[in-house]
Amino acid sequence: MAKGIESLDALAAVIPLLKSAIPTEISIALCDMEQFTAYWPSAHIDLNIKPGQRLQEGEPLMQAIRNDQALRAEVPAEYxxxxxxxxxxxxxxLSGRVIGGIAVQVRRHSELIEIADRIAGSLSSANEKIAHLAEGSGALAEGSGELLDLSKQAEKNAYEADGVVQLIKEVADQTHLLGINAAIEAAHAGERGAGFGIVASEIRKLSGQTVTSNNSIRDTLGTFKKLTAQMSGSIDRIADTGQNQAKSTEQLSDMIEEIREMAARLNEFAKQL
Structure with missing residues (x-):
């Protein structure tokens, strides 16, 4: 310390006032050249120093007195x-002669530092998981988009198949008409047209079967078109959900990163307390 005090007793008289005026938790020990003369513990820092307790060799306060040099050390909680x-x-x-020493212990806010570290670690882990979730949501949206395109293409093909069904119907109608005409001609020919009449009957039967099959195909295509339309709507909603989820997870990731940065600043601030 600088020159200026009259005695250790004079210094001891003002320490309680100084301790109460300092806005942080501290404990103070005062000693002469051989032993402690007074000790003011704090609520959480109590080194159990007793007046009359002798200084130990290698103790920081003894070294500070002998070397006429101030010392500083960080003491972990396990001690x-x-x-x-x-x-x-x-x-x-007042003459500049060393007459004793003073030791001050200032509490470090290690709990605050530990909490900030835990917050930062938890947020980093959460951010990684959300990043994976965002990737999955993006892949879901992309896959749903591709599936939607395929569904719409299938729906389009189903509508194009209507033209084929219509063509089959026209062929069946023409075949049926041909069978009727053949039957009429066979009737005109009498016995000589008996064989031709059998062929005409088979043509008409084939036409009837074609019409029946064509109607079944038409019904199946109608059902398929309805299903593909419903599937397209469902896939479209899934794609929208995936895109919205991807956006939400991205926003959440940004928020967590911001909180993580705040925790890091809190950690630095706590170390300075």
Whole structure:
């Protein structure tokens, strides 16, 4: 310390006032050249120093007195149950002679640092999982889009098949008409047209079967068109949901990253306390 105090007792008289005026938790120990003369613990920092307790060799306060040099050390929580920053400095009288020493312990906000670290770690892990979820949502939206295109193409093909069905119907109608005409001609020919009449009957039977099959195909195509239309609507909704989910997870990821940065700043601030 700088020159200026009259005695250790004079310094001891003002320490309680200084301790109460400092807006952070500290404990203060005062000693002469051989032993502690006073100790003011705090609510959480109590080194159990007793007046009259002798200084130990290698103790920071002893080193500060002997070397006339201030020391500083970071003491972890495992030693006294709470982490703190400790300083030790020589005390000099008005003539500049070292007459003792003072040690100050300032509590470090290790709990705050630990909480900030945990928050940052949890947010980083959550951000990774959300990033994977966003990738999956994007893939879902892309796959749904491709499936939607295929569904619409199938629906389009089903409508194009209507032309084929119509063509089959026209052929069946013409075949039926041909069978009727053949039957009429066979009747005109009498016995000589008996064989031709059998052929005409088979043509008409084939025409009837073609009409029946064509109607069945038409009904099947109608059902298929309805199903493909419904499937297209469902896939379209799935695609929209996937896209919305991808956007939401991206926004959530940005928010978590922002909170993680705030936790990192909180960590730095806590280390400075």
């Amino acid at each position: 006294y149950g709470v982490a703190f920053t400790g300083t030790a400095a020589p005390v000099k009288d």
